[in-house]
Amino acid sequence: MNYPTKSILVLGLMSLLAGACKNDEQNVAPTDDNEAITTATLALTNKTTPTDIVTATIENLNTTADFSKATLTLKANTTYTGAISLLDKTKTPALDATEEIREKLNEHLFVYTPSTGLALTITLTDKDTNPAPGPYPVGLTTEIKTGAAGSGKLKVVLRHQPNVKNGTATPGSSDLDTDFNVVIQ
Template identity: 80%
Template sequence: MKYCKNQLIWLVSVVVLAGACTKDEQNVAPTDDNEAITTATLTLTNKATPTESITATIENLNTTADFSKATLNLKANTTYTGVIGLLDKTKTPVLDATEEIKEKANEHLFVYTPTPSNLLTVTLTDKDTNPSPGPYPIGLTTEIKTGAAGSGKLKVVLRHQPNAKNGTPTPGSSDLDTDFTVVVQ
């Protein structure tokens, strides 16, 4: 009797599992993963002298970051236009993550934080197409104004905010979180 009861439980389990596996399975939409970024390049152009630009690059963000080219040497009391470029060099060919962020602008927000706070001010100059109360800033392009001579850091964080972007850095997760060295002279 005990043998039959165990067989019956086993048989019912198999039937239930077999019934659950049908050919009409529904595909679940993939999750909206964070961007893979290995290289960040910040290019600043002097507004008064457009032929004068400064580029700083951080490589290997996915492993041991290389900050050897990550210093922004800027002039005091000067206004710059800024552009950030992001790459994923783990892909062949190299993926331009900047283009992906442009395509999904309604889900991304760059946050620029100088330390000390009076070293420079950053204004995001591009906007997404989110409906009201948007549009919200993106931060692929900026205007950066330096103050008096000094040095510090510029933290750059890219927030990934699918279905949650509200113009603040709070919702979402970070695709990028790195620091550029800033020297204002």
């Protein structure tokens, strides 16, 4: 085989391999992106009087948040069961982000933090399916106990923790970080 024929053969093989590499590069594995959340609703049901349901909603979390319906007015010294629901209204129809979180319990943790002096005790009542040392809490459902009258804020943070969830808020990133106003009377 002469030199020009070898060169053409080598160039042809290199072109073929380069083309194969380009095709492989197009098949990029999906990443664990954070959830897109535009609306958060917290619903609390009085355990003693189940018809006493209090809801608060924050809209437009992706732009200029609307807190006009974001106040929880609660009774003093009362226990409530809570559930949070999240929507992504940038999609048509709106995407139920709560369902996505439910499908990926092992990657999410809600952290509820009352402001200093606000008499609230929050217990997360649902758990994921992580193996030992799990399962770990999730926080889609809660039990909230109020104390004496007062007002303040309840910070709600949703931590996105794929492959690092350990029951604490530290690892991961935040899908949601917002405050609900709370009045206990």
